[in-house]
Amino acid sequence: MRIKFWGVRGSVSCAYPDFLEYGGNTSCVELEIQGRTIILDAGTGLPWLGNDLLKRGIRDVYLLMSHFHSDHIGGFNYFKHIYIPEHRVEVHAALNYNGLSVEDLIRKQLAENLHPVQYEHLPSTLDCRGFHPGDAFDLFDGVHVKTHMLTHPASSTCYRIEADGKVLVYATDTEHTPGQTDAGLVEMMTDADLVIYDSTYTEEDLPSKIGWGHSSWNEGVRLCRMAGAKRMAMYHYSPDYNDDQVKSMEDAARAEWDRVFGAKEGMEIVL
Ligand SMILES: [Zn+2]
Ligand SMILES: [Zn+2]
Numbered sequence: 001m002r003i004k005f006w007g008v009r010g011s012v013s014c015a016y017p018d019f020l021e022y023g024g025n026t027s028c029v030e031l032e033i034q035g036r037t038i039i040l041d042a043g044t045g046l047p048w049l050g051n052d053l054l055k056r057g058i059r060d061v062y063l064l065m066s067h068f069h070s071d072h073i074g075g076f077n078y079f080k081h082i083y084i085p086e087h088r089v090e091v092h093a094a095l096n097y098n099g100l101s102v103e104d105l106i107r108k109q110l111a112e113n114l115h116p117v118q119y120e121h122l123p124s125t126l127d128c129r130g131f132h133p134g135d136a137f138d139l140f141d142g143v144h145v146k147t148h149m150l151t152h153p154a155s156s157t158c159y160r161i162e163a164d165g166k167v168l169v170y171a172t173d174t175e176h177t178p179g180q181t182d183a184g185l186v187e188m189m190t191d192a193d194l195v196i197y198d199s200t201y202t203e204e205d206l207p208s209k210i211g212w213g214h215s216s217w218n219e220g221v222r223l224c225r226m227a228g229a230k231r232m233a234m235y236h237y238s239p240d241y242n243d244d245q246v247k248s249m250e251d252a253a254r255a256e257w258d259r260v261f262g263a264k265e266g267m268e269i270v271l
Helices: 046-055 102-109 183-189 217-227 243-256
Strands: 002-007 028-033 036-040 060-064 088-094 125-131 136-140 143-150 156-163 166-171 194-198 232-235 260-262 268-270
Touching (some): 002 046, 036 046, 088 102, 183 217, 217 243
Parallel strands (some): 060 088
Antiparallel strands (some): 136 143
């Protein structure tokens, strides 16, 4: 299982020089499993991943959406695959928002007031598939996916992806309550080889962000240890933190647990 980070920022992209060491694009992670491409979230990292996939001749991808807040869908309309015939995007997302189907949610991104090209004019194949939070399914032969609903405004989905004897957990946009444990999330993380975790805010800043739906590296490390997870990637940094601030968060996290690291745009990991 090869993993590459194309966007690690939360909330909004930041294109200024003091954000570029960790990266300014929003949520997007590429997985390559058995020669196929799985994409976690369609933030502003997605168009650049798309260009790279076109260079590699990859036409078919699976897109797993955590949710549809703008930092997770903002790159979708600029993903070139959707404008090219004989290219296919299989979109998976939870059916948990106002009774809307996954196709409805994608159509809304391409509405006339937001974008010049509408859904019905796309020449590619968009295969939209919904699941119920908590469902498990085989994405394709040999890749098993488990899901869990996270605590977030309009909710977000955690994915546990099991393939080739390895386990990756993607858990972003989740708010923890100090002193309480999301037991379902710990179960998702059990014995994971890598957990990508919502490390948006420092513990010091979190009290002023209650209800915004985010967490800290400290909580991620606590859950990983409870679950016996092997490594954790800090992810979805607040755009209020520049590289120096994220670096000091990473240093503090590594002093607490040497199995944690700060995800950076362009970083690749093989499990
Ligand atoms: Zn987000
Ligand atoms: Zn969100």
